[in-house]
Amino acid sequence: MIKARGLEGVVLTDTKITSISGTKLSYVGYDLDDLVNYATFEEVVFLLWYKRLPNQAELTEFKENLFEVMELPEEIYPHIEHMDLNKIHPMSALRSVISLLGAYDPEDSLTHKDATMEKALRLQARILTVITTLSRLRNGKEILHPKKEYGYAENFLYLLKGDPVDPIEARAFDQALILHADHELNASTFTARVCVATLSDLYSGITAAISALKGELHGGANEQVIKMLMEIGEVDRAIPYIQEKINNKEKIMGMGHRVYKKGDPRAKYLKKMSKELTRKAGQEKWYQISEIIEEYIKKEKGLPANVDFYSASTYHSMGIEHDLFTPIFAMSRTSGWIAHMLEQYDDNRLIRPRANYVGPKKLEFIPISKR
Numbered sequence: 001m002i003k004a005r006g007l008e009g010v011v012l013t014d015t016k017i018t019s020i021s022g023t024k025l026s027y028v029g030y031d032l033d034d035l036v037n038y039a040t041f042e043e044v045v046f047l048l049w050y051k052r053l054p055n056q057a058e059l060t061e062f063k064e065n066l067f068e069v070m071e072l073p074e075e076i077y078p079h080i081e082h083m084d085l086n087k088i089h090p091m092s093a094l095r096s097v098i099s100l101l102g103a104y105d106p107e108d109s110l111t112h113k114d115a116t117m118e119k120a121l122r123l124q125a126r127i128l129t130v131i132t133t134l135s136r137l138r139n140g141k142e143i144l145h146p147k148k149e150y151g152y153a154e155n156f157l158y159l160l161k162g163d164p165v166d167p168i169e170a171r172a173f174d175q176a177l178i179l180h181a182d183h184e185l186n187a188s189t190f191t192a193r194v195c196v197a198t199l200s201d202l203y204s205g206i207t208a209a210i211s212a213l214k215g216e217l218h219g220g221a222n223e224q225v226i227k228m229l230m231e232i233g234e235v236d237r238a239i240p241y242i243q244e245k246i247n248n249k250e251k252i253m254g255m256g257h258r259v260y261k262k263g264d265p266r267a268k269y270l271k272k273m274s275k276e277l278t279r280k281a282g283q284e285k286w287y288q289i290s291e292i293i294e295e296y297i298k299k300e301k302g303l304p305a306n307v308d309f310y311s312a313s314t315y316h317s318m319g320i321e322h323d324l325f326t327p328i329f330a331m332s333r334t335s336g337w338i339a340h341m342l343e344q345y346d347d348n349r350l351i352r353p354r355a356n357y358v359g360p361k362k363l364e365f366i367p368i369s370k371r
């Protein structure tokens with residue numbers, strides 16, 4: 001038996017979705033740099049699911065199809081209204097509501113491909129509405145309805161904050177969604193694939209994946225980054241704060257990566273966005289503190305910033321609530337999770353590794369009355 005702690009370096013499967021080579025990242029053969037500069041999130045979702053870029057007519061239809069199913073079904077609202085949304089973390093609420101949406105979605109056979117793609121569309125469209133609805137309800141705001149003329153990123157910002165949607169923010173947010181859309185066999189994607197490899201459905205896979213993304217070693221790191229920035233508060237406190245953490249052998253959230261040892265290719269884009277948007281919001285200090293931390297950790301520990309690091313100050317500068325950062329990651333990654341689950345269905349084998357037993361052996365059984 002081969003043993004690899006944390007499955008480091010283990011190749012589970014072939015994939016046609018995402019490739020990581022050194023510090024180069026591509027989706028279905030397209031360089032991330034081109035996608036982030038020239039594509040929209042919807043084009044990337046289409047690419048991940050259908051393994052080719054859409055033409056204009058296909059993209060228009062895909063966007064319309066997403067829009068058509070964006071509203072939440074009526075039967076979901078009583079469940080949400082029963083949740084104490086000011087106490088429950090939105091990532092937990094999201095996990096539960098996605099599971100509920102699955103309960104109300106028809107249980108079609110997995111061999112019925114069209115039905116599976118319709119489910120995929122409903123999931124991608126409604127995860128947006130779930131997050132914005134959770135936020136608006138807990139803030140006592142009326143629920144808004146998606147607008148057909150808005151793209152996915154714009155609709156998210158609109159449903160969250162209302163009009164007007166700032167075009168600079170909307171483009172940055174769209175790019176952030178592209179940057180988070182897929183990342184090969186990260187922990188949550190692996191979780192989704194393990195789940196559906198039992199021939200469970202897409203909702204089960206997404207619920208499982210959200211659960212895995214929630215942890216702070218994975219997607220949950222972005223919320224921890226903003227928490228850290230807020231604790232630091234001022235530029236001159238950054239170095240002493242980080243030094244103390246390092247002396248206490250604590251991890252610095254948003255730094256380090258299992259695969260990228262020399263740099264995460266997504267981080268430079270988020271860094272640029274953070275610089276521009278914090279400046280636009282008159283909050284440049286969050287970018288400055290982040291940059292000090294990044295340089296210090298690189299020099300002292302040789303660790304690069306990952307995708308979660310600069311997304312924190314970027315989203316903060318857009319006025320997004322901090323506990324929505326990880327749900328937003330989930331919203332984007334739903335596209336990649338779905339792509340991977342579809343790929344898993346296409347060439348499925350149950351995922352079932354082994355464990356090396358190291359506990360006690362041949363113990364004498366003592367009946368409960370004598371223990």
Ligand SMILES: CC(=O)SCCNC(=O)CCNC(=O)[C@H](O)C(C)(C)COP(=O)(O)OP(=O)(O)OC[C@H]1O[C@@H](n2cnc3c(N)ncnc32)[C@H](O)[C@@H]1OP(=O)(O)O
Nearest residue numbers: 216217218219221250251252253254255256257258306308
């Ligand atoms: C979207 C994403 O999921 S990106 C990752 C998001 N997660 C984070 O930002 C959390 C902070 N980072 C980490 O915990 C890690 O770097 C991970 C989990 C991302 C990758 O971890 P692994 O490849 O398993 O590395 P591992 O945790 O074993 O660390 C190796 C060494 O580097 C150190 N290290 C790794 N990351 C950090 C960090 N962020 N801060 C300080 N030290 C770190 C570890 O303490 C360990 O040191 P040691 O060998 O002296 O014990």
Ligand SMILES: O=C([O-])CC(=O)C(=O)O
Nearest residue numbers: 182183185186187258307
């Ligand atoms: O690939 C990983 O291990 C984590 C990551 O960066 C991601 O999921 O985007």
